[in-house]
Amino acid sequence: MRGHLPDENTGFVGRGRELDRLAAALTDHRLVTVTGVGGVGKTRLALHTAKRLAAAFPDGAWWADLTPLQGDRLLVASVADAVDLTFHTPGMPTTVLGEWLAEKRLLLVLDSCDHLAGSCARLIADLLAAAPGLTVLATSRRPLGGPEERVFTLEPLPPAGRDAMDLLRQRTDTGPRRPRVPAQWQAGPATEICARLEGIPLALELAAAQIRLQGIEAVRAQLGSRFELLVHHERVWPQRHQTLRAAIGWSHELCEPLERLLWARLTVFRGPFDLASAVFVCGGGPLTPANLPAALEALVRMSVVHKQGDRYRLLDTIREFGAGWLAKLGETEAVADRHAAFCLDLARRADAAWLGPDQLHWYTTIDERHTDLCTALDRLLRTDPDSALALAGAVGFFWSCCGRLREARDYLEQALVLSEARGAERARALWALGVSLTLQGDFAPAREVSERCAREARHAAYLTEPPERRADTVGLGARTLDAAYLAGLLALMTGRPMAALVVVGHVLDAAPGGPTDSAERLRCLLVRVFALTGLGRRDEARAEALALREVCAELGEHWTRAYLDFQLALIGLLEGEPDSAADHARAMLEGKRKLGDAFGVALGLDILAAAYAASGDGELAADVSGTGEAYWRSTGHPQRGMPELHALRRKYEHAARETIGSPTYEEIFLRALSGQPQDGLARALRGGSRHH
Secondary structure, X not given: OOEEOOOOOOOOOOOHHHHHHHHHXXXXXXXXXXXXXXXXXXXXXXXXXXXXXXXXXXXXXXXXXXXXXXXOOOHHHXXXXXXXXXXXXXXXXXXXXXXXXXXXXXEEEEXXXXXXXXXXXXXXXXXXXXXXXXXXXXXXXXXOOOOOEEEEEOOOOOOOOHHHHXXXXXXXXXXXXXXXXXXXXXXXXXXXXXXXXXXXXXXXXXXXXXXXXXXXXXXXXXXXXXXXXXXXXXXXOOHHHHHHHHHHHHHHHHOOHHHHHHHHHXXXXXXXXXXXXXXXXXXXXXXXXXXXXXXXXXXXXXXXXXXXXXXXXXXXXXXXHHHHHHHHHOOHHHHHHHHHXXXXXXXXXXXXXXXXXXXXXXXXXXXXXXXXXXXXXXXXXXXXXXXXXXXXXXXXXXXXXXXXXXXXXXXXXXXXXXXXXXXXXXXXXXXXXXXXXXHOOOHHHHHHHHHHHHHHXXXXXXXXXXXXXXXXXXXOOHHHHHHHHHHHHHXXXXXXXXXXXHHHHHHHHHOOOOOOOOHHHHHHHHHHHHHHHHOOOHHHHHHXXXXXXXXXXXXXXXXXHHHHHHHHHXXXXXXXXXXXXXXXXXXXXXXXXXXXXXXXXXXXXXXXXXXXXXXXXXXXXXXXXXXXXXXXXXXXXXXXXXXXXXXXXXXXXHHHHHHHOHHHHHHHHHHHHHOOHHHXXXXXXXXXXXXX
């Protein structure tokens, strides 16, 4: 089934009537917004409704969590990412997203729109106008507004009803620690607790955590006079907000001082985090590496922090409460600075380890830390533009390789405007921006940035040379190699392989060394292989590609090796060796799949389809080509690559159609195009399957 919906840590209790009503509303309306007090269960209801209805939408149900966004600048990019559209185009993002959704019939769930209500309303209106087959389910504490919106108000569970009691029992019986849960459920105290908490699911979950720790009688007693004082303190809030905030405040009071301090500091994380991140960012003062893990686990036991595997996260309502305490402590700015410093250190370590056996680990880490990195960049752009430049320059290439071109471009352009730093950091950022522009096909500004990158690289080399050598230096450091790679890539993408060969050849000849001396040098050698192939010097290209591929395999490096396999597949095709071409194409696809590089996967599928067509297997060629088209569409633009590839695609598509006939080709192609791209990729990696 197409689509993506998140998994749940805990079961879903009750709400059968609400599920039916919400499903019916989505049948009759294209935009339904589930509203209600924080903690009432809007997200869970939306998730289970989407799972129920997913099969009714040919293109599936897709989930976009908007909680991590601190503003609307990345709203469109986040929604696009949620539906597997990676922007490789320079056009307006809303237009591109609307065009991509135009012919699809899918359910899009936008969770936690509260803080972006106006922006979400405008985006939804644009998308509904562009895509007649689109249905949107949103969750928000208030309506978004708009003529097509149907508001679905979700009330708390009836306090005296069975669902509230079942939820309290289920959460009490499923926790990391259950020493005091009675064998026979005590209905009297449980009923009183449900009534006192007004059936609000999050409040009941917090109470269940305390029942696990203290026993049900102790919890009932604590929800007496002290809880009344907490509710009274919150009288400025509407009644049900008062009850929820009082329940959270009660959990807060039951924490030890170190746990309360950690709760407050953890609110800097907008998305999931791990223990190492928490220790780095939240440590200091009384919180030390020795006692912080125990405090974190205590918060997990109290259901303040949710844990899945080795990752932790705070619910939005819990985060809001903790952020208020962080402000009262006067630590908001200091913790945000530590978080930004952590992200900059992480990015620099990833950049330094790009060439080596940990490359795949760092690509995965940078992807998992995306929300943190964006949060840190937003902070640094306001407080320390020079550090923002360094951070954007360090992650820009990772992001560009994994389809986050628009975000890379956006942050890099901002940092380059705001920072006045000169030298290596600026050259690095210009290089990353130039790569992003080139892969977006925005060649005119890419040329201008490439020239600026070369000038800044020379300046950086001049600054690092001792005074007595500055007059003779030609700037052969890492930044100069970066500038040559960018110029070579731009030349290749615009059909000028000789220019690419000359520009990288100049710097490689001027600074002899081995391919493993630096990541920058290895990337220039890759451009040289591409250029040799483009010039028809295939024997040289193959020899150099095989030698470099062996080096990459020994290093455990994936990115360069995958593109070398692409070149070897292309050479195999051109030399009349389709079986060899298919082997290398599959090897490329495996590498690009691991890296999460949709652009690279699309290129690899094109070359694999051509190899199957060349070997006379038109059915497999049609299947792989249809999957390739699905990946190209997910990148937001038609097929790209070096210009010489276009003729190759047309040639082998024609050959496949001649082999099996156009009607059969179209049927298989469209079946693969409309299927799940990941399933098609799996078929391609195992050699295809006629039975799918």
